[in-house]
Amino acid sequence: MVRLRRFRAGDEDEVAVWGRDPEVVRHYFGRRVLAGAEVPLVDLCAAGGRIIRAFETVEGELLGWVELRNIAWRSGGAELRICIGRRDRWGMGYGTAAVRAILAEAATRGLRHVHLRVALWNQRAIASYRKCGFRAQAVLRAGRRRAEGMEDLLLMTVDLAAQATSASSAG
Numbered sequence: 001m002v003r004l005r006r007f008r009a010g011d012e013d014e015v016a017v018w019g020r021d022p023e024v025v026r027h028y029f030g031r032r033v034l035a036g037a038e039v040p041l042v043d044l045c046a047a048g049g050r051i052i053r054a055f056e057t058v059e060g061e062l063l064g065w066v067e068l069r070n071i072a073w074r075s076g077g078a079e080l081r082i083c084i085g086r087r088d089r090w091g092m093g094y095g096t097a098a099v100r101a102i103l104a105e106a107a108t109r110g111l112r113h114v115h116l117r118v119a120l121w122n123q124r125a126i127a128s129y130r131k132c133g134f135r136a137q138a139v140l141r142a143g144r145r146r147a148e149g150m151e152d153l154l155l156m157t158v159d160l161a162a163q164a165t166s167a168s169s170a171g
C-alpha cells in the first residue's frame, strides 16, 4: 500500500507545506515538523542512530515520513515517530502500512523492541499503533508541554521478537 524510500532533493517544498499546516503540527509528536531543519532532508536519511524514510503511495504520491530515532543497536531498542503531512490522506490506512513497513525493516536490522509516545487525545494514532502490535504501557501525566498547555501522553511498546514468533507459529 505504501513504499518507503529515502528523501530526495525535490521533496523539500512539499515537506515545508506540511510544516505550515497547524493541524499537522498539532498532531505530530516532535517539536517541529521536519521542514526548516538545518540539515537537508537527503542527509537526514544517512544520519547515524536514526532511520528516516519518506513514504509514498504506489503511484508515487509523497505522503509523509516515518522514523526510528535514538536507536540503541546493542540493546536493540528505538523510538518511533510518524507523520502523514497531507491531512486529506489521514484515516486511509497509509500510516498503519508505513509503520508496519518500518517495523519490518527494524526487525531485519536486528532491533528487538520499539517504543513511542503519543498524546492521549490522538485516538487515530493510538488505534493505528495498536493495529501494528503496539500495546499501552503507561500514561505519562503532563508528559509534554505544548502551546495549548500540558498534555498527557501514552507510552506504547512493541516486542519485535515476540511478534515474529507469533507470526511464524500462526502461519
Ligand SMILES: CC(C)(COP(=O)(O)OP(=O)(O)OC[C@H]1O[C@@H](n2cnc3c(N)ncnc32)[C@H](O)[C@@H]1OP(=O)(O)O)[C@@H](O)C(=O)NCCC(=O)NCCS
Residues within 6 Å of the ligand: 024, 027, 028, 029, 064, 082, 083, 084, 085, 089, 090, 091, 092, 093, 094, 095, 096, 097, 117, 118, 119, 122, 123, 124, 125, 127, 128
Ligand atoms: C497517526 C497517523 C500516522 C495514522 O495513520 P492513518 O493512515 O491516518 O491511520 P490508519 O487509517 O492506518 O488507521 C487509523 C485508525 O484509527 C481509527 N480512527 C480514526 N479516528 C479515530 C478516532 N477519533 N478515535 C478512534 N479511532 C479512530 C480509524 O478507524 C482506523 O482504524 P480502522 O482501520 O480499524 O478503522 C496519521 O493519521 C498521521 O500522521 N497523523 C498526523 C501526525 C500524527 O498524529 N502523528 C502521530 C503522533 S504520535
